[in-house]
Amino acid sequence: MFDHLIGLSMLIAASAVFVYYTIWTLFMPFVDEVHPLHSLFPPRVWAIRIPVILIILFTTVVGSFLSVVMIRSNRKKALKAKQKKAS
Structure with a gap:
């Protein structure tokens, strides 16, 4: 139930932002x-x-996250190779 409430609130917020931005950029000129x-x-x-x-x-x-993961x-690969070489 709580998940549905969060999903619905996110949908409403996204729709409100979309409508506001659309009115601002397409109709206000x-x-x-x-x-x-x-x-x-x-201002425009x-x-x-x-x-x-x-x-x-x-x-x-996203780039920072991918860099950290890589x-x-x-x-880890270097550590495994080092351990394998030491064995």
Whole structure:
């Protein structure tokens, strides 16, 4: 039951972010600059900056994780080869 609640809340959050970003990037350029709706959204330049920052952050985290895994794997292989050679 708890897993379904977490899954549903994640789905709702992802949908809300998608709808907000879609309105911000696709519909707000056609609304007059003086309209009060513009106060609900950041400047348009952030529509590009935010995804770029997230992509850079994501690739950095994934690359770091893969590097750590590869380094540990090579250390284990080297240790096994060293033990086999000593035997």
